[in-house]
Amino acid sequence: MSMIAGHRQNSTHSTRKKVQISYVIRDEVEKFHRSSVNSLQYDPYLQRLYSAGRDSIIRIWNCKNQKDPYIQSMEHHTDWVNDIVLCCGGKNLISASSDTTVKVWNAHKGFCMSTLRTHKDYVKALAYARDREQVASAGLDKAIFLWDVQTLTALTASNNTVTTSSLNGNKDSIYSLAMNAPGTVIVSGSTEKQLRVWDPRTGNKLMKLKGHTDNVKALLVNRDGTQVISGSSDGTIRVWSLGQQRCIKTIRIHEEGVWALQANETFTSVYSGGRDKLIYKCETRAPDKYVLLCQESAPVLKMLLTPDNSSLYVATTNSAIKCWPLNNRLSHVEDYCENEEELDIRPVMTQPDWTIRGGPSIKQYTVLNDKRHLLTRDTEENVVLWDILKAAKVDELGKVDFDSEKEKRNKSIYVPSWFTVDLKTGMLTIHLAEKRDEVDCLSAWVSAKEADFPTQDGVDLKINYGELLLKALFEHWPRTYLFEENETGEGAEGGVTNHNGHTPRPGNEYFSIPPHTPVIISEIQGRTLYRLLCGDAGGDTEGVLLNETVPPWVLDIVVEKTSPKPKNKVYFFLLPHASSGIKREKKDRLSANDFIQIRKVQEHVYEKVLGGGSDAGSTTNNNNDRGSDDKAETTSIAEERVQLLCNDKKNCNN
8 A cells, every 4th residue: 555645635635624723822832741741762772752742742851850851842743642663773753643643753863754644533542563673553433554664764755655554354443552563463453342463564364353352452462472461441451362362360469451561582571550550560470470560640641661671651641740769669579469459459559760741731621701811720720811812822811710810811702613622632723614513713803903903093893803913823824925926016025015015924914923833724524634833934844734624714814815704693673761851763773893892883873863963974075084073072972971771781881
């Protein structure tokens, strides 16, 4: 099977589904994981630890500098990074993600070399045959693909075709995968509750192994391909003989699901962890002989045993990574628990050697009534105020009452919902789409004055939040401010002017977005088409890919400069109050755009019902400045003389 690697997508593919624009509000450098850590890899030569997070970021840590271990981040994925493997002696890293891609990285320099888009759903697991430099990937699309690492690392922009083979037969989503170092056996675990075994050299199915009663979440294969160890959500660890094609031992020490396994080179000792937060070491030849090493603070997702068996790195549903020591702590407790009826089992270790701390994850949000600001609360109970329009943090409020802050900051104002919020990565991701589930990116019209933006010549303009934001997100893309040809026929390299005779200015003329902001173009509830940083849109390569992936509805705004038109109307009755003595108008049912302001209704009453402002209007036709002054005066008088009540509620002017 051949495929094209890289970022380039077939242009017809992207038009089949609706395409949305997303962006992430975050710090320029996110040194700490913002959510759970799914996978770990260790380079013993450089003493570097690689960690893959649900915040979409792979981070590199210096294990020789425990006070400040952060080296750099590897960013290119747009969803959870579910698994990683180091290959080629630590020079390259392969990653698998819920964004449906597999990526190839230069591990030493931390940049993405190529992207494989073969999978059609979340990619959950990788397996690595070190002796053959072969990697396998699998996920929720039930498919397993085999990749030659040397071929992947040789891909270039011009040489971007790679051949892959697939292993067929899985009937359910795959959550675990393992391959021995020589690449003679590959095993998959799935929600099918059984193990499937192939010979990756031929693609032949070898066997199915039944015994688990729930999803198989962790797998290990010994070097010679004769034994497999599996961990399942059913709470058991099973040791399988491939020669006998059966389970030869069942280990029942966990009270809940087993999600992570590690074993020594000889397969005599196995380390297990999972939902119950407990990490055990047991002997495969004597399953009743085990020791409780430690208790984590959260369910265990991944463990990594260092090559010298001296340390165990543990990743959990928290964002921190802990390193637990193994040497010199276990020799005197090897027979600590041999009795199945032992009730009071205490962990051998209570403190790790060191901890790579993590950052808080956003767990709750509420959009304020102005549909511009948003409050969040994180896992450390900190409340933060954000400006969605400017993609920026406004204020860190600390550990305050969330509901009280919401009530205090909400205004009596109506603005249509124009964006959706996603907290899946633990950071704030905002989605902008055209007419998605009654949320239209271009539906929110507000007064420039009320949005704290400057007015033009005293005129309070109506602005569209979605239009301003899209222009800011793409303001570094030359296509948004350079025209290939203007009315005089002058090309883009000359002094370019638009059809109004003005030199186009990048952006929206009000504000800019932080250049480090990730911008993601993707199919709605589908695959990512392109990811870049806001400030990088000026590059030649970025320009080509933006041309291929930016949807037409966004091009209309940022390139064609076509302003959206107000779509929503509201209908209301305007009646004189019983105490006013004013005769009821024949036409008392009125309509207006949904962003109408109370003062405009007051002006209408003052001018049309009370007959005020007619003289001012007739004397200002030839004097714009005077007209603006008179208009402001009319507004002021109207606000003074006209009191509006809504359902007999006073002071609705605000």
